[in-house]
Amino acid sequence: xxxxxxxxxxxxxECPIRHRAxxxxxxxxxxxxxxxxxxxxxxxxGQTIIWSGDPMNFVGSVVSGIASLTQTMEDxxxxxxxxxxxxxxxxxPGRENAPYDVVATTDLVMCCFRKxxxxxxxxxxxHIAQRLLxxxxxxxxxxxxxxLVLGRKTAREKIASLLSIxxxxxxxxxxSGQTGSIIFDLPLTREAMADYLGLTLETVSRQISALKKxxxxxxxxxxxxxxPDMRRLMEEAGDDTDGGFxx
Amino acid sequence: xxxxxxxxxxxxxECPIRHRAxxxxxxxxxxxxxxxxxxxxxxxxGQTIIWSGDPMNFVGSVVSGIASLTQTMEDxxxxxxxxxxxxxxxxxPGRENAPYDVVATTDLVMCCFRKxxxxxxxxxxxHIAQRLLxxxxxxxxxxxxxxLVLGRKTAREKIASLLSIxxxxxxxxxxSGQTGSIIFDLPLTREAMADYLGLTLETVSRQISALKKxxxxxxxxxxxxxxPDMRRLMEEAGDDTDGGFxx
DNA sequence: GTTTCCATTTGATTTCGGTCAAAGTACCCT
DNA sequence: AGGGTACTTTGACCGAAATCAAATGGAAAC
Numbered sequence: 094x095x096x097x098x099x100x101x102x103x104x105x106x107e108c109p110i111r112h113r114a115x116x117x118x119x120x121x122x123x124x125x126x127x128x129x130x131x132x133x134x135x136x137x138x139g140q141t142i143i144w145s146g147d148p149m150n151f152v153g154s155v156v157s158g159i160a161s162l163t164q165t166m167e168d169x170x171x172x173x174x175x176x177x178x179x180x181x182x183x184x185x186p187g188r189e190n191a192p193y194d195v196v197a198t199t200d201l202v203m204c205c206f207r208k209x210x211x212x213x214x215x216x217x218x219x220h221i222a223q224r225l226l227x228x229x230x231x232x233x234x235x236x237x238x239x240x241l242v243l244g245r246k247t248a249r250e251k252i253a254s255l256l257s258i259x260x261x262x263x264x265x266x267x268x269s270g271q272t273g274s275i276i277f278d279l280p281l282t283r284e285a286m287a288d289y290l291g292l293t294l295e296t297v298s299r300q301i302s303a304l305k306k307x308x309x310x311x312x313x314x315x316x317x318x319x320x321p322d323m324r325r326l327m328e329e330a331g332d333d334t335d336g337g338f339x340x
Numbered sequence: 341x342x343x344x345x346x347x348x349x350x351x352x353x354e355c356p357i358r359h360r361a362x363x364x365x366x367x368x369x370x371x372x373x374x375x376x377x378x379x380x381x382x383x384x385x386g387q388t389i390i391w392s393g394d395p396m397n398f399v400g401s402v403v404s405g406i407a408s409l410t411q412t413m414e415d416x417x418x419x420x421x422x423x424x425x426x427x428x429x430x431x432x433p434g435r436e437n438a439p440y441d442v443v444a445t446t447d448l449v450m451c452c453f454r455k456x457x458x459x460x461x462x463x464x465x466x467h468i469a470q471r472l473l474x475x476x477x478x479x480x481x482x483x484x485x486x487x488l489v490l491g492r493k494t495a496r497e498k499i500a501s502l503l504s505i506x507x508x509x510x511x512x513x514x515x516s517g518q519t520g521s522i523i524f525d526l527p528l529t530r531e532a533m534a535d536y537l538g539l540t541l542e543t544v545s546r547q548i549s550a551l552k553k554x555x556x557x558x559x560x561x562x563x564x565x566x567x568p569d570m571r572r573l574m575e576e577a578g579d580d581t582d583g584g585f586x587x
Numbered sequence: 588g589t590t591t592c593c594a595t596t597t598g599a600t601t602t603c604g605g606t607c608a609a610a611g612t613a614c615c616c617t
Numbered sequence: 618a619g620g621g622t623a624c625t626t627t628g629a630c631c632g633a634a635a636t637c638a639a640a641t642g643g644a645a646a647c
Contacts, residue, residue, distance in 0.1 A: 164484070174484035193484070215470060222470050223463060223469050226469055226473045226476060229473060229477055230432050233476060234438050240421045241413070241421065245419045247603080282625090283624070295626085296603090298627080494634095495634065529595090530594070530596095531594085542595095542596085542634090543634055545595060546596080546597080546634090548595095548596095549596070561643095562642085
């Protein structure tokens with residue numbers, strides 16, 4: 094592995110990336126502790142990063158870009174099991190990494206920590222362990238939320254759930270509250286959506302067309318979506334309340 | 341809430357329950373720290389425990405028995421999102437609990453901690469936070485493993501996956517290695533299996549019958565199962581390797 | 588022993604989503 | 618502009634699992 098510092102710390106100055114554990118802006122003190130054991134590495138969109146087994150003895154954290162965690166069966170069936178946004182971690186400190194592939198959805202910069210010093214640090218600086226625990230609990234909730242989607246929702250509800258999640262995440266980024274319509278770009282291909290939802294890409298396409306026909310969503314282009322009424326979309330998703338959602 | 345100490349610490353003397361955070365046997369020192377803020381409570385099999393929202397301001401840990409975490413949609417569709425075995429935790433320290441119901445699969449004893457002192461304790465005793473993090477990471481892996489099952493496996497593969505998981509957990513409890521056939525009692529009704537697998541109970545029944553007909557499993561009684569060849573079962577489950585599995 | 592209740596099995600039919608196939612669309616590249 | 622490629626849409630058909638319905642089994646209660 095060749096690892097090379099490619100991240101300019103000054104990028105972080107207004108903290109747009111919410112890099113909770115290591116952000117130079119909001120966590121300068123911790124950053125200094127970590128400095129000696131971390132490396133930055135960048136990946137191109139579409140690249141698959143094998144993050145399993147012993148050789149990959151690193152814990153990684155997304156600095157910028159989006160990646161997805163995927164599991165693949167030997168016959169090719171794949172299931173996306175998580176979305177990695179800036180500040181999210183991958184890799185199991187304290188043991189061999191789980192057999193997931195990390196796929197860069199966009200260009201990606203990751204911050205990699207060698208495991209051993211990372212673990213030591215968690216013990217010596219309990220607030221980092223504490224924060225990592227909070228994040229892991231969030232991810233666990235998201236994963237469980239998704240289990241309901243995968244196990245019990247119809248194709249139409251699955252699509253609505255995914256759009257609702259992305260829309261809300263976008264809305265929270267843009268601070269635009271609940272007012273009026275929400276517009277966003279889909280960062281996923283139809284196939285990626287299918288892998289996330291446990292569907293085929295044809296079904297994804299059909300259900301998006303159906304939601305468009307029923308005026309639940311509007312498509313400016315294939316990837317640019319408007320949601321005129323968020324409440325309506327959430328009904329379609331079968332969500333009763335505004336409970337937990339993915340990241 | 342009436343909470344009452346009903347757990348005899350001497351039960352724990354050979355540590356059959358792996359009660360990692362509070363076991364009187366293996367973690368006596370920690371137990372003493374926790375003593376003042378914890379309460380034991382027992383539940384009957386079949387009882388549903390609402391563990392969400394503000395009023396339930398507790399973190400719970402299973403002392404003995406089995407419980408399941410379930411999510412329910414307003415139209416009654418339910419999905420089991422986790423199995424709680426002795427030593428597992430429920431409840432999100434540091435925030436409102438997630439909207440899951442805890443259903444006692446067997447008679448159950450839980451150890452409940454008031455959240456605030458529990459959180460303080462995590463900061464003051466970092467090794468507990470560390471251990472909780474490990475357990476949460478394990479659960480996250482299990483949840484993600486299950487996402488593949490829910491999203492991409494056929495009914496037959498789902499059943500085989502569940503049986504394989506239970507069989508392996510049992511085998512590890514009985515220290516009986518990989519040798520020969522494995523016999524165990526199903527702790528779940530067909531309906532509970534269906535809720536776990538995102539199927540209907542009829543499909544569960546049909547697939548179990550099919551596996552029986554094909555000699556992958558043998559049923560002594562409806563709940564007593566023999567697996568003559570574990571490798572065969574794992575093939576049926578579509579598992580290529582012996583990767584991670586649930587709890 | 589027999590009645591009751593619940594879990595389970597089995598059957599008949601329907602339906603949702605998958606599969607296979609073809610056509611349409613946008614974007615990049617000389 | 619033309620042509621290639623990757624992504625997306627749409628159609629026709631099929632099959633796995635859901636749904637509806639009834640029968641069977643097994644254990645506790647009377």
